[in-house]
Amino acid sequence: MTSPVQTRGFDSCDPSAIHAFLAETYGTDLRIRAGDDGYRLVHRSVDAGPFALATIGQTASLDIGVGEIDGLVICRARTARVDRTCDGATHQLAPGEVFLATRPGLPFAVGWHPGEVEVCVLDLAVLAQVATAAPARRPGRIRFTDIAPATAALARQWRTTTTYVRDVVLTNPIASTQPLVIGNAARMLAASALTVFPNTAVTDPTIEDRRDATTATLRRAIAFMDEHADLDITAADIADAAAVSLRAVQLAFRRHLNTTPMAYLRRVRLDRAHHDLLLADPRRDTVSAIASRWGFASHSRFTAWYHASYGVPPRETLSA
Structure with a gap:
């Protein structure tokens, strides 16, 4: 099987080459302004399809304007200081801080001082898989209400999650060829992002969810898992197969088996x-x-x- 994971390295002092590389990699319009002394950019990335992780280092102060990116961009300033502006608000981030570079669909700008930044780009469809409701009750696009983690402990959770994905999943030459492994890692990142950063995703069961959390729902969900366990199925797929909401199927497993759908799978x-x-x-x-x-x-x-x-x-x- 061909590995879905693509590793790429880039190292250049040529402003034109750097601009072209970043525009191609992140699929957006960029404006880059640097000092007169020139600069060097080193970019190491692993693209797994539904998510990508990159470490980017540069040697000068850069002002970068970024167009809309159709994904969730989560950053950790490793050794660099970053000034980030989006939707009229400016934030100054110190080395070690975790933050959203932008809310999905909005342009943003960063003033990037010398040093390294770690970036995770997550497909919005994966967020929907983790947070979706029933087909008739699907929420609108998830909106993040703050760029900073809710607590320092949650910021550590994000760092722990990305470290696990980078050092355990993506460096395993056998596991990284398996769609089940990559799918699980993508949803792990999405679930962590929804936990770490304040957002509008609905998490509490509704009256309908509680009504639908029956043994019949459980049987339909289990039958679907048994038949499709070799495929990269999600909790949302299981809920769709059971013809109920994700919250209802989660409640059914907790109520009748004291577990979760994904733990059962x-x-x-x-x-x-x-x-x-x-x-x-x-x-x-x-x-x-x-x-x-x-x-x-x-x-x-x-x-x-x-x-x-x-x-x-x-x-x-x-x-x-």
Whole structure:
């Protein structure tokens, strides 16, 4: 299988080349103004499709005007200071701070002082997958009401999430080829963004949601998971298959099984991985390859879940 993950590096002191590269990479109109002494830009990125992570370093103070970007752009100022202006408001960000570069669909400008910035660009469709309601009750486009995390603890959560995705998921040559793994990572980032930054996404169950959280809903959801566990299905897909809202299906699983839809799906995939381990040839197959096939990017997490469920480490099942 061809890896959906594309790694790219760029290093230049040529203003024209830098402008062209950034415009192509971020698909938008850019205006860049630097000092007379010139500058160097180093850009390292990993594009996984529904999301991309990049580390960008530069050696001069730059003023950058950015047109509309059809995605959520979340930044962490690693060593640089950043002055960010959007929708008439200006914020000064210090090294270490996490912030939204822009609200989706709005142009913005940054005054970027020398140093490094980490950027995550997240497809808005992934946010909708995580936050969507039933088809008849879908909210409007999610609107973020503040560019800063709600608390310092939530800012740390964002840093922890991106570190896991970058260092565990994207650096795993087996896991990063699997659509289940990439889809899970994208939704992990989206869920974290919706938790970290204040927004208008609806999270509380409605009266209709509580009414629909029945055992019939649960059966329809479980049947869909059993049939499609090998595909990159989302909680919104499960809710659509059960013909209820996402909140209703979440409430049904919590009410009747004391779990969540995605935790139940993980258990289904763990059972499928167990079955594959039982049938695998230890001379050709590996635990990591089988785990990745079923959406488990972290070998240590998979081993812990497997041992808790089956009483032995997965390598013992494979060897047997």
